[in-house]
Amino acid sequence: xxxxxxxxxxxxxxxxxxxxxxxxxxxxxxAVSSNRDGVVSDLNNLGAMGxxxxxxxxxxxxxxxxxxxxxxxxxxxTTANGNYAITVAAQTVTINGYGxxxxxxGNDVHHRAAVGPQTIVVSKIN
Numbered sequence: 001x002x003x004x005x006x007x008x009x010x011x012x013x014x015x016x017x018x019x020x021x022x023x024x025x026x027x028x029x030x031a032v033s034s035n036r037d038g039v040v041s042d043l044n045n046l047g048a049m050g051x052x053x054x055x056x057x058x059x060x061x062x063x064x065x066x067x068x069x070x071x072x073x074x075x076x077x078t079t080a081n082g083n084y085a086i087t088v089a090a091q092t093v094t095i096n097g098y099g100x101x102x103x104x105x106g107n108d109v110h111h112r113a114a115v116g117p118q119t120i121v122v123s124k125i126n
């Protein structure tokens with residue numbers, strides 16, 4: 001085999017190696033982004049459930065303009081996107097969502113939703 005052919009083979013191996021590394025990095029970044037989107041979506045859905053409880057009269061199984069007594073449905077405290085925990089006060093609920101993917105700094109994806117009677121504010125913690 002000639003020197004030019006060996007050089008082309010080595011160059012081809014280097015190009016393929018770089019392409020594989022870039023592909024793995026893109027896949028991981030997409031997985032984290034997708035997990036963040038899923039956690040935020042779950043937090044919004046859980047927040048809406050809390051608001052529904054807040055607005056429903058006590059006679060119909062609701063809170064009667066208070067969040068006191070609301071709990072996460074047992075089947076929704078853990079989903080494919082992550083785990084969720086709530087802290088309930090009379091006029092606010094805080095929902096923490098911990099994703100299944102590791103974020104850029106190596107810690108789990110973490111978002112928090114502050115739920116009020118009229119608003120749901122989701123913020124990125126990690």
